[in-house]
Each structure stands twice: as C-alpha cells, then as structure tokens.
Amino acid sequence: MNRREFAQTAGGAASALLILKPKTVFAYEAGSAVRLGLLGCGNRGTHVATSFSQNTVAQVVALADIFPDQLEAGRAHFNSLNASLGRAAIDEKLLFRGPHAFEQLAGSTGVDLIQISTPPFFHVQHLEAAVAAGKHVYCEKPVGIDLAQTRHAI
Numbered sequence: 001m002n003r004r005e006f007a008q009t010a011g012g013a014a015s016a017l018l019i020l021k022p023k024t025v026f027a028y029e030a031g032s033a034v035r036l037g038l039l040g041c042g043n044r045g046t047h048v049a050t051s052f053s054q055n056t057v058a059q060v061v062a063l064a065d066i067f068p069d070q071l072e073a074g075r076a077h078f079n080s081l082n083a084s085l086g087r088a089a090i091d092e093k094l095l096f097r098g099p100h101a102f103e104q105l106a107g108s109t110g111v112d113l114i115q116i117s118t119p120p121f122f123h124v125q126h127l128e129a130a131v132a133a134g135k136h137v138y139c140e141k142p143v144g145i146d147l148a149q150t151r152h153a154i
Contacts, residue, residue: 034136037062037094037111039102039126041074044140045117050081052115052138059087062094062111064101071097102126106133116140124149 036058038049042065052058060078065071079089094111096104102122105114106129114130116123116139124144130137144150 032057034058035061035110035112037064037105037108037114037135038074038078038117039064039105039114039130040117040119041065041070042117045115046074046077048117048138048140049078049115053078053081053085058113059085061090062096062105062108063090064096064105066097066099066101068097071095103129106130106135112136113138120144121149124152128152 034057036049036052038045038060041063049060053060060082063071063074063078065074075090075095082089091110094108096102096108102118102125105111113136114126116126116130116137118126120140120142123139123142127137127139127143142150144152
C-alpha cells in the first residue's frame with residue numbers, strides 16, 4: 001500500500017465516524033455536561049471551578065464548605081456564572097454545610113466529579129470519601145502533607 005492508498009482508506013474511515021452518532025462511537029453523548037461539585041469555596045477553588053465551567057463541558061451544580069459565609073459567596077458567584085452561560089442556578093438541595101459536607105457531597109447522586117480545593121491536610125480524607133462513592137476527582141496538590149498521607153492516598 002502506498003501513501004495515496006493509505007490516505008484514501010484512512011479518510012474514508014474517518015468520514016464514517018462523522019456519520020455515526022457520537023454515543024455509538026465514543027460510548028457517551030457528545031456535549032453532555034459533567035456535573036461538578038466544588039468542595040472548598042474559597043478563592044482558589046472558586047477560580048479553578050470557574051475555569052472548568054467556562055472552558056469545558058463541566059457545570060458547577062453543587063457546593064460544599066465548612067464555612068457558611070464561603071458557601072454563600074460561592075453560591076452567589078456560581079449562580080451568576082451559570083446564568084451568564086445559560087445554565088440553571090445551583091439547587092438548594094446541593095448546598096452542603098459543616099464538617100460533614102464532604103461526605104454529603106460524595107453521597108450526592110447529582111454529581112459526577114468532585115473538585116477538592118480544601119486545605120491540604122484534609123485532602124486524603126476527602127479524596128478517600130469521593131473515590132469510595134465512585135466519583136471522579138480533581139484534587140489540588142499536594143495530595144498529602146507528609147509521606148504517610150501520600151502513601152495512604154496512593
């Protein structure tokens with residue numbers, strides 16, 4: 001087979017993929033939103049989740065924070081952002097407060113991905129809960145504050 005024959009064959013195969021439905025080819029709906037839950041609504045977490053929301057198909061649908069004022073600030077920010085992107089506001093049922101907010105977020109069926117943006121000494125505990133709940137996780141660095149925590153996370 002020469003280069004010309006290869007290019008024609010490869011071009012035909014690629015064209016066939018364009019005709020099929022995305023779900024058939026890739027096993028998921030193209031453009032389907034990833035439902036993101038933000039754990040830790042401080043400056044860093046809000047900034048990263050905003051970037052996810054603006055630049056990917058991820059949509060912030062849930063928030064969790066130990067501090068009520070941080071949670072309310074995050075809620076106001078993401079409701080405004082979601083409105084500007086033509087998305088729904090965050091449901092009151094998907095706002096989790098207090099020291100067990102991370103467990104409630106992990107147990108939520110309305111969330112596909114959890115972004116962990118809490119202080120580093122909580123990362124392993126939060127990561128463990130999210131993974132045990134079968135969620136995808138974006139965990140900010142460091143994963144642990146010492147070697148023992150890092151090994152536990154791995």
